[in-house]
Amino acid sequence: MTNVIQPPDQIGMVEKPVQFSQPQLHALLVEITNFLRLNEARSMFSVTGNGFTAAVLDTGLRATHIDFSGRVKAQRNFTSDNGGNPNDASDGQGHGTNVGGIIAANGRHIGVAPGAGIVPLKVLTNMGGGSFNAVAEALDWVLENRQQYNITVVSMSLGDSGNYTSDGGFEDDKVSNRIRQLKAERVPVVVAAGNDFATHNSEPGMSFPAILSDTISVGAVYDSNIGGPISYGQDGNLGTAFSTRAGQLTPFSQRLHESVNPHTRTDIFAPGAPVTSSGIASDNGESVQSGTSQATPVIAGMVLLMQQFYFRQTNQMPAVEDLVTWLRQGGVEIEDGDDENDNVHHTGLKYFRVDALTALDAVRRHLQLRLLVEARALRA
16 A cells, blocks of 8 residues: 555556547447446436536547537647647547547447536646646636536546555645535546556555545446456556456456545446547547546546436535435445456455446435425425
C-alpha cells in the first residue's frame, strides 16, 4: 500500500484503444446494453439523458464523429497539444473518444445516455499522460460553466496508479477541494478505481482520485463470456483471466471493501472489459478497450439517466450520496472469488455491480416513499 506523503502531481499513462475506421462485427456496447437491461430501463422510465450534459476529463474527443452529432456543447484544451489552442480538444490518442462514446454515443454506436450532451475537457495529452494541475483547472472550468451547459456529471477515467485505502492527507489537495465543491453543487464526479490490482500484489485499495470519499468510485467486471486466457498490460503485468463470464471481476480492477474503510470503499462495479465504442480513425470509427476507464463512463451515463428521472418528478437535482445509495440498492451482489479464474488473489468479499432497471427503480421507490411521508405530514 502506498504511504500518503503528498498529493500526486502526475497522472498515470492511459493506454491507446484499438482503432478501426469502420464498425466491426462485435458491437460490444450492445453487450453492455443487454447485460445491464438498458433498453428496458430507458423505455420504462422514459430517459435518455436528454437535456443533461457530461463533462469528460480525458484525452479529448473526435467531436466530428457521427456518434456526437449536434451534442458537443463546448470543448476546452488544458494541454499543450493542438497548438495549445484552448478551444481545440481534439483527440489524437483515442481514450477520451472511447469513453465519451460509452456515455453518450448516438449514431454508429449507442451509449448509456444517448440523448445527453457532452463537453470534452482535454487534460491528457496525445501520449496519454498529464498532470493533476490540468485536472484542477478543468474542474474549475466546470464549476464556472456548469450552469451554462447544464453539466450534471463529471467523468474521470484517470488516476495516479497508486493504491490507497484512505483519503487522509488529501483533504486540502487542489483536486480534492474542487471535487468537494462540485459535490456540494450536486454534480457527482465519477472516477475509475484503477487498473493495478495485480501490480499492487492484490492488496485492497484504489488510485487517486478515486480514493476520495467525495467521488463515485467505479471498478470493472465482464459483461459476457469472452473466453480466455486474456492478459492485460505489458506482458500480463495487469493480470490474466483464464476464463470469463458475465459479472465476474476483472483481474486488473482495483477494489476496496467497506469493511476496510466504509468512507472510501469502491462504490459500484460496471462492465469494462472489453468495450467497443466510438473511435478516432474516422467519423464512423470504432475503438475497443478494457479497463476501469471503460466502467467509469457506464456509471456516468447511468447517473445522467437517474438525474433526468429524478428531476422530472421533483424539479430538483438529487444529492450525490443519494445517487450512490440508489446505484447500490439497485445493484446486483457479486462475490470476489466465487467464479473468478485468474492469477490474482481474491478478497472473498461482496460488492455491487450496476443494473440499470433496478437502479432507476430504486429512485422511483425513494420518490414514492417521499410522497407518502409528505402526505402523512399534511394529514397530521
